[in-house]
Amino acid sequence: MTLGESIYYYRKKAGLSQEALAERVGVSRQAVSRWELDDAIPEVGKLKILAEAFRITVDQLLSGEEPKEPQ
Numbered sequence: 001m002t003l004g005e006s007i008y009y010y011r012k013k014a015g016l017s018q019e020a021l022a023e024r025v026g027v028s029r030q031a032v033s034r035w036e037l038d039d040a041i042p043e044v045g046k047l048k049i050l051a052e053a054f055r056i057t058v059d060q061l062l063s064g065e066e067p068k069e070p071q
Helices: 003-013 018-025 029-036 044-054 058-062
Strands: none
Touching: 003 029, 003 044, 003 058, 018 029, 018 044, 044 058
């Protein structure tokens, strides 16, 4: 799973639109779209804000592993 796919997955799981996430992180909706398409990478400082918005750790966001759903 790429970073963009992770951002998309966790954004959807959190029930956030690209616009709502962009407001929380302090970027444009287009920036979120570019991240999700892997056309750009968030600045290091934005990774912590993203993780907080998704209620996960930065490690989980960057791991590239498929998230495991609780059973």
